[in-house]
Structure formats: structure tokens, C-alpha cells
Amino acid sequence: MTQQYGMKKYMRGALLLTLAALVVKVLSAVYRVPFQNLVGDEGFYVYQQVYPFISFFVVWTSGGFAIAISKMLADTADINRKRSISKIIFSYLTVLSLVFFSLLFFGAQMLAYWMGDEKLAPLLQTGAFVALCMPTLALLKGTFQAKGAMEPVAYAQVFEQLIRVLVILGGTVLVMHTSKSIYAAGNVAVLGAVVGEIAGIMLLLFYIRKQLNGNCHVIKINIWAVIKDVTLFSLSVSLSSLMLLGFQLVDSFTVYTSLLEQGMPMEQAMVQKGIYDRGQPLVQLGVVIASSLSLAIVPLIAQKIKTAGRGAMPFVQLTYRTALLFGTAATFGLIITMPYVNELLFTTADLSAVLMVVVVQIIPFSLILTFTAILQGYGKLKIPALIVAAGFIVKWLSNIWLLPTIGIIGAALASNFGLFLSAIFLMLYIKRIVNVSLAPLVFYKTLAAASIAMVIAVKVSAFLFHVLLSAIDGRTQAAIMSGVLILIGASTFITIIAKSRILKEKEWFLIPFGRRMALYQLWLNKRK
Structure with missing residues (x-):
């Protein structure tokens, strides 16, 4: 009976996660319509030029790495091994995030030059901060999913996107009524992604604060095997x-x-x-x-x-x-x-x-x-x-x-x-x-x-x-x-x-x- 109840709870959580992902996808598509109406086609061009750079980190984190982490942790029964895997992955993601942040922030001028519009550089620099959210967000989501606790992940995904949309549309209205700069509006839109990721992290930290356990210790495992597995699986997902x-x-x-x-x-x-x-x-x-x-x-x-x-x-x-x-x-x-x-x-x-x-x-x-x-x-x-x-x-x-x-x-x-x-x-x-x-x-x-x-x-x-x-x-x-x-x-x-x-x-x-x-x-x- 307990096993049946556990499966029912898991399926309910999986359904909730599916619905949350759909809501996020719909919001991601729909907010672009009022945004384009506010900034026009030139302003939409500005945002869409830098959007793929920012979304790459968001998709890889929220989708790929979180699911890869959850699988690796769920496949491990030993609590000490789980802690070791989490520590290795977090360190690896921290290095990756710093590399990606540096490429976007310090390489913004060159990337903007290659795109033919050097005014896009500040937007890329703002978007670079999304990469710094990657380790914490991915590990938190992966940890919850590994435990079968899908609700916090689902709520965080929707919360992230809602905050992002509110910042984008609210900030764009403010910018277009003051400076009317399409590049400033684009920068606000990119900032929305950063604020959304931070909001998601804060919500997940709120959920996890009572689950922290200091009674386990880290054991030695093959670092490169963990890095290889989490990278390949996250990319495939x-x-x-x-x-x-x-x-x-x-x-x-x-x-x-x-x-x-x-x-x-x-x-x-x-x-x-x-x-x-x-x-x-x-x-x-x-x-x-x-x-x-x-x-x-x-x-x-x-x-x-x-x-x-x-x-x-x-x-x-x-x-x-x-x-x-x-x-x-x-x-x-x-x-x-x-x-x-x-x-x-x-x-x-x-x-x-x-x-x-x-x-x-x-x-x-x-x-x-x-x-x-x-x-x-x-x-x-x-x-x-x-x-x-x-x-x-x-x-x-x-x-x-x-x-x-x-x-x-x-x-x-x-x-x-x-x-x-x-x-x-x-x-x-x-x-x-x-x-x-x-x-x-x-x-x-x-x-x-x-x-x-x-x-x-x-x-x-x-x-x-x-x-x-x-x-x-x-x-x-x-x-x-x-x-x-x-x-x-x-x-x-x-x-x-x-x-x-x-x-x-x-x-x-x-x-x-x-x-x-x-x-x-x-x-x-x-x-x-």
C-alpha cells in the first residue's frame, strides 16, 4: 500500500511538472507579442539578437543539467555517495558558469561586432549574469527531482517565468515612456531573465531549508566519470x-x-x-x-x-x-x-x-x-x-x-x-x-x-x-x-x-x- 501511495504521489508530481513546463513554454511564446507591440520590429530585433545566448544557459540548466543530476542521484542509494556526486557536479558547474560568464561579459564587444551591431554589447554583458545562477539552480532542481519532490521544481519553474515576464513587460513600458531607447528596453528584457533565475533559486532555497542534513560525509569517487555522465546526459536531454x-x-x-x-x-x-x-x-x-x-x-x-x-x-x-x-x-x-x-x-x-x-x-x-x-x-x-x-x-x-x-x-x-x-x-x-x-x-x-x-x-x-x-x-x-x-x-x-x-x-x-x-x-x- 505504501509503495502504491508513493507511486501515485510520484505520478502526481510528474504531471504537475509537465503542466508547469507547458505553462512556461506558453508564457515564453506569449510575452513576446506585447513586447513586440511595445518596442516595434527594431526593438524586437534587438532582443532576439541576444535571446539565444541567454536562453542557452537557462535551457541547459533548467532542463538538461537538472534532469541529469536527478537521474544520477536517484540511481544512487548511499547518502554519502549522493553528497559526493552533488559536490563534484556543483564544482564542475561553477567552473562552467565562470567560463560562460567570462566569454559573454568580456567577449561582449567582439560578439556584438560579429553580429554587426556593437550596441548589443551591454545586453550581452547583462545576460552574462544568468550563467552565474546555473550551478545553484541546476543542483537544487536536480536534488528535488531525485527525491520525487516535483512540486517545488514545478512551482519554481512557473515562478521564474512569471517574474521574468513581469520584469520584461513592466520594465519595457517604463523605458518606452521615458528614454524610448530600444536598446535600453532590450537590456531590461535581458535583465528579466537574470531576475527570474534568482527568483527561482530563492523559492527553491525556501523549500529546501528544512531538509538540510549535516550528518553525512563526502567519500572519494571517480570525478571524471561523474563529469562525463552529467555532461553527456544533460546535453542529450x-x-x-x-x-x-x-x-x-x-x-x-x-x-x-x-x-x-x-x-x-x-x-x-x-x-x-x-x-x-x-x-x-x-x-x-x-x-x-x-x-x-x-x-x-x-x-x-x-x-x-x-x-x-x-x-x-x-x-x-x-x-x-x-x-x-x-x-x-x-x-x-x-x-x-x-x-x-x-x-x-x-x-x-x-x-x-x-x-x-x-x-x-x-x-x-x-x-x-x-x-x-x-x-x-x-x-x-x-x-x-x-x-x-x-x-x-x-x-x-x-x-x-x-x-x-x-x-x-x-x-x-x-x-x-x-x-x-x-x-x-x-x-x-x-x-x-x-x-x-x-x-x-x-x-x-x-x-x-x-x-x-x-x-x-x-x-x-x-x-x-x-x-x-x-x-x-x-x-x-x-x-x-x-x-x-x-x-x-x-x-x-x-x-x-x-x-x-x-x-x-x-x-x-x-x-x-x-x-x-x-x-x-x-x-x-x-x-x-
Whole structure:
């Protein structure tokens, strides 16, 4: 009975951690909309240029290192060995954080020069302080997770992000009403990340203060083995997220400078890069389903692999099908409504064609999130890392080739090339491991039919409503059109998927928030 209660408590904590991660991802995407509205496309360019540098440390700490630490501590029964591992990892992370801090703080001028905008240097220096939070935050989160105490970690993650968003938006409003400097607004936004990390540490320290125990001593263990394990596992856990940040880093170094080299005025180049960066929050929102799947279903896969071998296959197939299903729906939905969504969220419909290409990233990135998480469950780390690295190289080389040739849309295409290449090779690697079909042919046919039907329904509705709303223009029309078309498109897609039953009702119940879809599918197929 005690064991059952413990498992129930653990699952409740895991669910809470999943929900917290989803809230953080949604907040991370959503706050960019009011921020862009406050600072304009030039100000958005400023923030997005330095954002990948800062987020690299946050993602690696909150995601990768914390989970790696929790695994290593959970796999160790001896309390003295746990203390030794914690001490080694904390010392290692302290060295890493000081190295990263020095690179960003003292190398800020050089990095800003390479990005083509030396005014970005103070923002990089402010962001460097995020690295100093890394050792404490990672160790605290990892320690709680190792004990199965997920609640403090979940609360800290949400608290971090809330504080970050409040500082960013509150500080930006203040700056834009006083100095109106887009670089000062960007600096405040970067400061928000630092303050958020400190807030998370303070909350975790509040939770852990009564759990400190001085009755154990440190024992000697292999230092390099611990460092190797925590580094490899942390990188594998956060691989997919770090990949997307790596792509954004490539854009930070190449897009703006390429536009300047083509003779574009500085202000126009800033605006174009800022508009191009509008695609990032859209992509983040588009992959929320895949993120929730990798967080919720993949632990089941890992458990089945340990206990039942091939019993994991149905979960692998379900995760793949659902990620592809919703990734495709989000992509096509955003493409056909982009002009309206673009104007509604970001005040203008500029470069909507470019953003249509950007959001195609949702499909391969949803699959990459899923594949890397599944492979992690199988204990496969090296090959996925090499595949992701190859995708990164393709992105970099494609940017260098396409940007001077076809302009900023080349950067969007380069990201798609790199992501699709990685997704395809990861799929081939998984199929070699599991040696089963991930989905039958009827699944792909139904998915294609639902996508085509959604596009037709939205296009016809857009024509009709555009005529009806011709007297209204601007963001009001965009708001009405976006809401109506998204509702029509989603209803069409979901109805065809439910009617076809390509996912069974019992499978929907395994998916986060899939209960309503299961009930709708049952109702729809019982109708005469």
C-alpha cells in the first residue's frame, strides 16, 4: 500500500511538472507579442539578437543539467555517495558558469561586432549574469527531482517565468515612456531573465531549508566519470531545444550582417530581422503538443522498455503519430491564416510569406522533440547528437549560401532544410532500433485529406468573410478573421480525424488533455 501511495504521489508530481513546463513554454511564446507591440520590429530585433545566448544557459540548466543530476542521484542509494556526486557536479558547474560568464561579459564587444551591431554589447554583458545562477539552480532542481519532490521544481519553474515576464513587460513600458531607447528596453528584457533565475533559486532555497542534513560525509569517487555522465546526459536531454537555439544563434550572426552587405539601410535591416523573428513565438506555440507528449508519454516508454521490452512499441507509435498529427495541423493552420494572425499579433502583415515558410519548422521540430525523447528512453545518446549537429551545420552553410542569393526568406528555408534533414535521419535511426512501422499508410492518407479539407474550408470562408467584413479594416478585421478561420479550420481538421478514428479512443486518453477528443470521437462515430 505504501509503495502504491508513493507511486501515485510520484505520478502526481510528474504531471504537475509537465503542466508547469507547458505553462512556461506558453508564457515564453506569449510575452513576446506585447513586447513586440511595445518596442516595434527594431526593438524586437534587438532582443532576439541576444535571446539565444541567454536562453542557452537557462535551457541547459533548467532542463538538461537538472534532469541529469536527478537521474544520477536517484540511481544512487548511499547518502554519502549522493553528497559526493552533488559536490563534484556543483564544482564542475561553477567552473562552467565562470567560463560562460567570462566569454559573454568580456567577449561582449567582439560578439556584438560579429553580429554587426556593437550596441548589443551591454545586453550581452547583462545576460552574462544568468550563467552565474546555473550551478545553484541546476543542483537544487536536480536534488528535488531525485527525491520525487516535483512540486517545488514545478512551482519554481512557473515562478521564474512569471517574474521574468513581469520584469520584461513592466520594465519595457517604463523605458518606452521615458528614454524610448530600444536598446535600453532590450537590456531590461535581458535583465528579466537574470531576475527570474534568482527568483527561482530563492523559492527553491525556501523549500529546501528544512531538509538540510549535516550528518553525512563526502567519500572519494571517480570525478571524471561523474563529469562525463552529467555532461553527456544533460546535453542529450536538452538536445532538441538547444538545436533550435543554435539555429537562432546562426541567424543572429548572419541575417542582419548579410542584409547590410546587400546594401540595405541599417534601420530597414533591423526591421526585416525583427519581422522574421516574429516566427519564433509562433513556432514555440506550434510545438506545445509535441513538447507535452515528450514530457508525458516518453517516461512511459522508458518504463515499458525496462519492464516489457517490445511493450513500448504502441507508445512509440502513438507519440510519433500524435506529434505529426498536431504538428501538421498547426503548420497548415498558421500558413493559411498567416496574414491575419500576423497583423492581429504584431500590428502589420509585413513579410507574411516569409513567416509562412518559418512556421513549416513546426512539423520537423515536433518530430525531433519526439524522436530525441524516445531515443533517450532507449538510452541512445551519441547518434542523435551527431544527427542534430549535422542539421546545425546544414543550417549554417545554407544561411551563408541562401541569404545573399534570395534574401531573408533564405534563412527560413535554411532552418527548414536543417530540421527536416535531422528529423528524417532520426526517423530512420528509430525505425532501425524498433523495427516496426511507425504509422500505417492509411494514417498518412487521412492526415493529407484532413489537411487539404482544412485548407479548402479556410480559403472559402476567408473569401466569404472578407466580402462581409470589407467595411472593417486593420487589426479589428484581422482579429475577427483570425478567430473565425482558426475555429473553422480546427473544427474541420479535428472532425475528419475523429471520424476516421486513426487514433483509437483509448489512445486519446493517454495523451495530455486528450479526454475531450476521445469523447467527441465516441459521440461522432455513434451518430446514425
